[in-house]
Amino acid sequence: MTLSMFQAIDQIDQIFVTSQHRLVSDLPAEFQSISSAILSVIAIVLVFALLFAITTVLERKGLGRMQNRYGPNRVGPCGFFQPLADGVKSLTKEDLVPRTADQLVHFLAPVLLVMAAFLAYAVLPVGRNMVLVNLNAGVLYFFAVGSLVELAVFMAGWSSRNKYSLLGAMRAIAQMISYEVPLVLASIVVIMAAGSLSTVSIVDMQASYTGIWPHWFVFTPWGFAGFALFMIAATAESNRSPFDLPEGESEIIAGYYIEYSGFKFALFFLGEYLGMFATSAMAITLFLGGWAAPFSFLTWIPSYLWFFAKLVLLILIFIWIRGTLPRLRMDQLMSFAWQFMLPMTLLNLFVAGVWHFMPAGIVRWLVCIALLVAPAILLSRSLKQGKKFAVRHYRFAE
Amino acid sequence: MFGEGILKGLAETARNFFGSYVSKDRLTTVQFPEQRLPQIEAARNFPFLVYDGEDWQQGMRCVSCFICEKECPPKCIFIEKSTDKKPDAVGKPQFYPKVFNIDVSVCMSCQICVEVCPFDAIKMDVAFEHSTNNRFAGLLWDKKELAKPNEYYRQIHPIEAAAVDAALAEERAKVAAKAKAAADAKAAAIAAAAASTSVEVATEK
Ligand code: SF4
Ligand code: SF4
Numbered sequence: 001m002t003l004s005m006f007q008a009i010d011q012i013d014q015i016f017v018t019s020q021h022r023l024v025s026d027l028p029a030e031f032q033s034i035s036s037a038i039l040s041v042i043a044i045v046l047v048f049a050l051l052f053a054i055t056t057v058l059e060r061k062g063l064g065r066m067q068n069r070y071g072p073n074r075v076g077p078c079g080f081f082q083p084l085a086d087g088v089k090s091l092t093k094e095d096l097v098p099r100t101a102d103q104l105v106h107f108l109a110p111v112l113l114v115m116a117a118f119l120a121y122a123v124l125p126v127g128r129n130m131v132l133v134n135l136n137a138g139v140l141y142f143f144a145v146g147s148l149v150e151l152a153v154f155m156a157g158w159s160s161r162n163k164y165s166l167l168g169a170m171r172a173i174a175q176m177i178s179y180e181v182p183l184v185l186a187s188i189v190v191i192m193a194a195g196s197l198s199t200v201s202i203v204d205m206q207a208s209y210t211g212i213w214p215h216w217f218v219f220t221p222w223g224f225a226g227f228a229l230f231m232i233a234a235t236a237e238s239n240r241s242p243f244d245l246p247e248g249e250s251e252i253i254a255g256y257y258i259e260y261s262g263f264k265f266a267l268f269f270l271g272e273y274l275g276m277f278a279t280s281a282m283a284i285t286l287f288l289g290g291w292a293a294p295f296s297f298l299t300w301i302p303s304y305l306w307f308f309a310k311l312v313l314l315i316l317i318f319i320w321i322r323g324t325l326p327r328l329r330m331d332q333l334m335s336f337a338w339q340f341m342l343p344m345t346l347l348n349l350f351v352a353g354v355w356h357f358m359p360a361g362i363v364r365w366l367v368c369i370a371l372l373v374a375p376a377i378l379l380s381r382s383l384k385q386g387k388k389f390a391v392r393h394y395r396f397a398e
Numbered sequence: 399m400f401g402e403g404i405l406k407g408l409a410e411t412a413r414n415f416f417g418s419y420v421s422k423d424r425l426t427t428v429q430f431p432e433q434r435l436p437q438i439e440a441a442r443n444f445p446f447l448v449y450d451g452e453d454w455q456q457g458m459r460c461v462s463c464f465i466c467e468k469e470c471p472p473k474c475i476f477i478e479k480s481t482d483k484k485p486d487a488v489g490k491p492q493f494y495p496k497v498f499n500i501d502v503s504v505c506m507s508c509q510i511c512v513e514v515c516p517f518d519a520i521k522m523d524v525a526f527e528h529s530t531n532n533r534f535a536g537l538l539w540d541k542k543e544l545a546k547p548n549e550y551y552r553q554i555h556p557i558e559a560a561a562v563d564a565a566l567a568e569e570r571a572k573v574a575a576k577a578k579a580a581a582d583a584k585a586a587a588i589a590a591a592a593a594s595t596s597v598e599v600a601t602e603k
Contacts, residue, residue, distance in 0.1 A: 066411040068424045323415075324407040 013302045016043070017129050040132045044121045051311075052273045053083035059319045066323035086266075093262035098161055101259065105159035109152050110260065110267035116148035117274035123199050124281045127291045127304030131200055138199040139191060142282055143184055146237070149275055150176045153246070153256050156268070160259035168255020171330065172239060172246035178337040179236035179243075183279075185345035186230040189222050189352040190286040203290030212296045216289040221368035222352040227287040229345050231314075234283060236337070238276035240318060242325035245333060280314040281307075339383055347375055439555060442522035443507050445500060447544045450487055454545040459519035461492040466511035466520055474504035475511060487517065488569045489577075500544060502528065503537040518562045524554045 011018070024036045057072060057080055064071025072079035097106055123138035125131040135141050150173055157169020194202045206216050217223035236243040246255040257268040284290055288310050291303035328336070351371050358364040418424045428435055449457035462479040478497035486492040511520050523546070530536030552559040 062415065065415045065418045068414055068418050068426070070425060070427055070429075320408065320411060324411045325404065 009300045013128055013304075015302075016127070016304070037132065044132065045118065048118075048121065048274060048277060049270070051277060051308075052270055053087075055273060055277075055315055056086070056269075057082045058316070059322070062316070062319045063323045066320075090263050090266040095262040095264060096259075098259050100161045102159035102161070105155050106259070107264075109156035109159060110257075110264045110271065112155065113149060113152035113271035114267050114274065116145055116152060117271045117278060119145045119148070120275075120278040121281075124278065124285060125200050125203050125290055126281075126307050127302070130291075130304060134198060134200045137197045139187060139197045139202075139282075139286075142199070142278075143180070143187075146275070146278070147176075147180065149271070152271070156260070157256035160256070162259050164252040164254075164258050165256050168246045168252050168258070171252075172256060174330075175236055175239070175243065175246060175333060175337075178334060179233045179341070182229055182337065182341035182345045183233035183237055185342070185349065186226045186233060187282070187286050189226045189348055190217050192349070192352050193217060193223075193356070199285050199290075203285055203292065206289040207292035209296035214289055214292055214294060214296070216287065216292070216294075218287040218289075220355060221365065221372055222348050222355055223287055225344070225348050225351070225372050227283065229341060229348065230283050230287065233341060234276075234279035235318070235321065236333070237279055239272060240276060241322040242328050243333060244327055245330060250327075276318065277311065277315070280311055280318070283314065284310045335383070340379060343379060344376060348372065437524050437554070439557060441524045441554075442509060443526050444502050444505055444523050444528075444539075445509075445511050445520050445544070446523045446546045447498060447541065448519055448521055448548055448551050449545050450548050454542070454547070455494075456484065457487075457547075458494055458541075458545060459487040459517050460495050460498065460515075461486050461517055461519070462495040462498075463516070465514050465516065469510050469514045470505075471508060471510060472504045472506055474501040475499070476501075487519075487566055488573045490573060495541060498541040498544060499538055501538050503533065518566065521551055521555070521558075 020036055020039050023039065024032045027035055060082070061071035061079065072082040075081040075085045097103060120142055122132040123135055123141055153172045153176070154169050157165045157167075157172070160166075190202060191197055194205050196202060196205075206214065208215050213219070218227045239246050252258070257265060260268060284307065291307040293299045293301060293303075293306050351368050354371065355364060355368050358367065414424070448459050449455075450459065451457040462477055464477055464479075467473075467475045467477045476497065476499040477495050480494045480496045482493075483491040484494050486494075507522070509522055512522055528537075548559070548563075552563070
């Protein structure tokens with residue numbers, strides 16, 4: 001009986017994998033691999049576009065409630081069909097292109113942005129055996145594709161021929177490049193521990209248990225610090241509040257996509273959210289055990305459900321943060337990246353090494369925590385002391 | 399402490415989030431088309447023409463003096479004077495506007511027309527749902543669309559309307575008194591004339 005139950009659980013877990021195999025198995029052999037890839041791509045595009053729609057309405061409702069408002073509550077039950085209305089609206093709106101804009105680049109920018117965002121999903125394991133390609137340099141590929149977004153953003157800002165666009169694009173580039181460094185450095189600790197760049201084997205390493213407790217990397221001092229640093233850098237990478245300077249509605253209106261309207265504007269939003277999901281999914285893969293269940297007795301729940309539960313949880317945290325923190329100033333943003341994030345990620349690398357070479361036990365925990373917490377406090381203290389409050393003088397304003 | 403402010407902020411937003419589901423007083427948003435707040439006395443948007451009594455054409459207070467047309471900063475009022483006269487609000491015979499148009503797409507709701515009108519004929523309205531599917535003809539209001547009874551004015555601006563009503567009543571009383579005095583004088587003159595002729599007749603006899 002138990003055996004058949006295990007089989008049933010396994011079948012449910014692998015239902016998408018087996019049904020995909022069954023669908024393509026009738027085709028001639030030379031088409032099988034390509035058609036199964038196309039099926040996976042369609043699935044990824046549909047699922048994450050749907051997640052985007054759900055996230056927009058959750059975000060608007062959540063932010064509204066945090067500010068004691070209702071949020072959207074007109075379309076459908078409790079306003080949950082709002083994304084449909086928004087989609088119809090953005091599709092039927094006039095698509096304006098500035099006369100002086102570089103027409104081709106202006107058109108290509110949103111397309112490239114969305115494409116780059118979708119490309120990143122190729123290496124993300126959304127469930128057991130559910131990954132489009134298991135590259136042995138998967139993490140590297142992820143970050144390489146992620147930096148295509150910067151190109152798209154700058155194309156949008158430059159081709160629009162608008163000073164706000166250009167300012168927004170320059171801010172975005174400065175911010176994304178600055179935060180890409182801590183983002184990559186924060187993930188290196190996991191690569192060190194796992195000894196692999198493949199996302200699949202990183203998740204596999206975390207999918208085992210001691211007693212009921214999983215072996216997620218976040219449950220180590222360096223893993224926790226790495227996760228926190230990674231999430232901060234990911235927030236900045238995806239231009240979300242409190243790092244939303246490139247958009248900065250109150251100062252440069254919408255930044256690099258000010259000259260976009262209609263569906264292209266919606267594409268920018270889509271690309272931005274997809275980027276956020278992708279980096280969150282990467283954080284889950286690296287630190288939160290990917291599709292693995294949080295306790296050994298919960299492994300009967302299908303792996304893809306765990307993955308999406310974690311993803312939704314991270315998205316909700318993103319929304320919560322957005323509803324709470326005000327926007328940083330440009331100099332604060334930069335000094336935070338280079339004076340706090342970078343030293344801390346480098347230190348974290350060192351701590352991961354210490355952890356690796358020390359014998360397991362409570363001492364290792366205490367040493368590593370001390371090595372991380374003390375410098376963090378000292379660093380933030382000294383950065384605070386360095387700040388003088390004085391009247392600012394602008395060279396050109398007098 | 400390190401990060402304390404952020405945690406406090408997060409706690410605050412979380413309290414708002416859950417609190418807004420528990421206590422309804424947190425949500426102060428008025429769900430507009432279904433719920434409406436009462437309008438305040440000082441609200442205003444576009445002008446309208448006041449008329450007294452039942453007949454909007456007979457009771458129209460406007461005497462077609464062109465002051466508002468001249469004073470309107472964006473020049474959105476157009477008036478054409480009548481050739482005949484009709485009694486105005488206080489009973490004097492006056493001209494009346496044959497055409498009175500306001501282009502509300504141009505009107506900037508400055509209330510200057512109201513301030514300058516010496517006849518209390520034009521006042522500010524509070525109705526604001528004026529969407530139309532024709533952006534030219536639909537926004538050019540003629541005399542008929544602009545005319546609204548004095549009762550409506552009393553309803554939307556009670557304090558102001560009471561003052562105007564009192565002033566008009568005084569004016570009407572004055573005009574009536576004058577008319578009465580004039581009639582009396584006339585009657586006296588006729589009587590006097592009649593008396594003098596009788597005296598003449600008497601002396602002739
Ligand atoms: S409110 Fe101002 S703009 Fe409008 S009609 Fe009167 S004077 Fe003209
Ligand atoms: S509304 Fe008043 S100011 Fe304007 S023409 Fe009529 S009486 Fe004169």
